[in-house]
């Protein structure tokens with residue numbers, strides 16, 4: 401298994417181009433199942449999770465044409481040979497469950513493996529299933545699979561989510577585009593990735609009102625058509641590199657980043673001592689600069705958008721480990737998203753966990769160590785800690801990073817980091 405070796409201490413300085421967003425690309429890919437015409441996505445990041453979903457779509461019978469030189473993929477689902485999503489692929493990546501809504505609404509039946517638990521929490525899909533039942537589907541759980549059927553098609557309904565779920569909003573929004581009549585999704589997620597998906601569905605002929613709000617009103621159509629769509633820039637990748645720059649006392653331009661997607665994050669970074677500038681224009685983005693040793697502790701709580709994202713909690717903790725003073729970090733989205741804490745502590749961080757909160761008391765310096773993590777964002781938080789630490793850090797289980805960060809070592813090395821992949 402590959403590892404990443406980092407010699408810490410260098411400032412991250414330069415320009416980092418931001419890739420297309422993994423968490424936007426995945427539902428967009430699933431939406432190709434809603435039409436027999438081609439859907440072409442550009443700015444698709446070259447990542448393991450994208451390959452996993454492309455494999456799943458191919459096994460359903462979708463024709464996948466990859467133009468990797470252009471970061472473009474065309475999906476044509478004119479014929480679906482198989483409406484079953486097998487355990488082997490779904491367990492690799494939970495977002496695979498996003499094929500359920502589109503397959504069910506277009507073909508009247510689907511058999512999708514239950515994803516099972518994962519490192520950051522139990523992550524059930526009960527909201528997805530209850531909402532599909534409200535749209536008229538018959539749902540049976542059998543042998544670890546969801547068997548969903550709606551032989552006469554789905555019917556529009558009012559659905560109030562008891563709490564905000566990104567995946568359930570995406571799955572049900574897609575299903576509702578081909579349902580008979582009007583569907584209202586109340587307490588829907590408002591993440592920018594939902595807006596991106598809604599824009600693509602609209603280009604495919606769907607009728608969706610309230611995009612960007614917590615109430616989406618969808619008028620079902622008989623058919624959707626093909627479209628071309630550019631995947632939005634990755635706000636979590638942007639925040640990750642912003643934190644790497646701040647933790648090392650660096651200065652980076654995150655090219656192509658959209659500042660309006662990151663207000664809660666840039667507010668917290670500013671509060672902790674970084675200087676953020678929006679650079680307009682084609683070559684613009686977000687610039688972040690910070691004095692070495694200039695960070696102060698701040699409190700942060702993860703929340704659905706527009707709040708501070710759970711997907712940046714681990715990275716922010718790495719940075720706050722080096723701040724002056726104490727910070728309270730409260731994780732409200734996932735019950736087990738502190739797996740990076742013991743590893744950060746092995747590097748010298750001073751962190752106390754109390755249930756869903758972590759009290760971080762800043763230290764003067766972290767020291768490099770061999771570390772490993774159990775999920776994507778926890779792994780990258782250790783990379784940030786390693787970049788800022790004294791000495792050498794070896795991060796193992798790099799496959800987590802390959803799921804969600806395109807060219808991570810290359811991007812950081814081009815900004816002065818001493819970082820390399822060791823292939824075993």
Ligand code: EPZ
Pocket residue numbers: 423424426494495521522523524525526527528529564565566567568709710711733734735776777804
């Ligand atoms: C999406 O996951 C993201 N994944 C996650 O990113 C992100 O952390 C999460 O949203 C929250 O922002 C993708 O977009 C592919 P949820 P999702 O449904 O949709 C509970 C990363 O690192 N819940 O909004 O699965 C759930 O357990 C990943 O890139 C239910 O109880 O998240 C969680 O506690 C990790 N029942 C909360 O809701 C359900 O039916 C929010 O989950 C659905 C969710």
